[in-house]
Amino acid sequence: MNTLIKPQDLRDIDHWVFDLDNTLYPVSANLFDQIDKKMCAYIADYLGLSHAEAYRVQKRYFREHGTSLRGMMDNHGMDPGPYLDDVHDIDLSALKKDTQMNAVLHQLPGQKVVFTNAATNYALNVLEQLGIRHHFSGVFDIADAGFIPKPEPSPYDLVIRRFGIDPKSAVMVEDIARNLRPASDRGMKTVWVKTDRPWAHAEAETVTPDFTTTNLSAWLAEVVGLAPVAH
Numbered sequence: 001m002n003t004l005i006k007p008q009d010l011r012d013i014d015h016w017v018f019d020l021d022n023t024l025y026p027v028s029a030n031l032f033d034q035i036d037k038k039m040c041a042y043i044a045d046y047l048g049l050s051h052a053e054a055y056r057v058q059k060r061y062f063r064e065h066g067t068s069l070r071g072m073m074d075n076h077g078m079d080p081g082p083y084l085d086d087v088h089d090i091d092l093s094a095l096k097k098d099t100q101m102n103a104v105l106h107q108l109p110g111q112k113v114v115f116t117n118a119a120t121n122y123a124l125n126v127l128e129q130l131g132i133r134h135h136f137s138g139v140f141d142i143a144d145a146g147f148i149p150k151p152e153p154s155p156y157d158l159v160i161r162r163f164g165i166d167p168k169s170a171v172m173v174e175d176i177a178r179n180l181r182p183a184s185d186r187g188m189k190t191v192w193v194k195t196d197r198p199w200a201h202a203e204a205e206t207v208t209p210d211f212t213t214t215n216l217s218a219w220l221a222e223v224v225g226l227a228p229v230a231h
Helices: 031-048 049-063 069-078 080-087 099-107 119-130 153-163 178-183 217-224
Strands: 015-018 112-113 138-140 170-174 188-195 211-213
Touching: 031 049, 031 080, 049 069, 049 188, 069 080, 099 217, 112 153, 119 138, 153 178, 170 178, 170 211, 178 188, 188 217, 211 217
Parallel strands: 015 112, 015 170, 112 138, 170 188, 188 211
Antiparallel strands: none
8 A cells, every 4th residue: 555645635536447346346246256157157058068167267268368258269269249248147136226335426526437347238237236327427348448358458548548547647446456557557546445356366466556445435435535324
C-alpha cells in the first residue's frame, strides 16, 4: 500500500475502472463457481474429454493464456461467441441489490466503466441485478479487447483510448492481483479487492497496489466520506 495517499485523496479522480466478477459483488455470491462448471462442461464436450481431463485443460489454459477461452481459441480454433453465451447463462439470484454500493457510486465523482474478461451482456445483467447499472457509462469486454485478456497490456491501452482516460487521474479496481500491474505501469492508482480465491493471488508478490481492501463498498464509502450502511 502507498502510505503517502489516503482513500479521501481520490475524490477528484476523473475515471474509475472496475473489474466485474468478485469485485463489484462479494466473492461469497459464488457466481464464478457456476461459470467455472459451465466452462469445464463446454470444453469437455468440445474436445470430447472427460470432465476431469477437461478441468485440467481449462486450468492450464487459464494459467498459460490468461483465460481458458484464449487457450481454446489459440490451440483449437474455437469460436468464442457460442462459448461466451453458454458459460455466462447462469443464475444471478444470489446477487442482491447492494444499497451501500449504490449509495457510494452515486457520490463517487468521475466516469465509471467496467473492464472485464467476460462478455458485455453478462456484465450488464450483473450490474442490473445489483441495482447499480445506471452508474456506469460503458463496459469494455473481452470481445472489445480482441479476445486478448487481462493482464496482457494491449487491452489496457484500448480501454484508455475508448474512454479518453488520463491514467494519472484514474483508478483501477480488481480482485486478481496481477491484472493491476499494467494499470500501475500506465500511471493509474490501483485497488486490490482481496478475496480467499488462491488464483486471484497469483503473482501478487510482483504487484504493489496503492490500496488493498476486502470490502469494496466500505472502502469506497471512506473515499466519499459516507458512513457504512448497516446490513
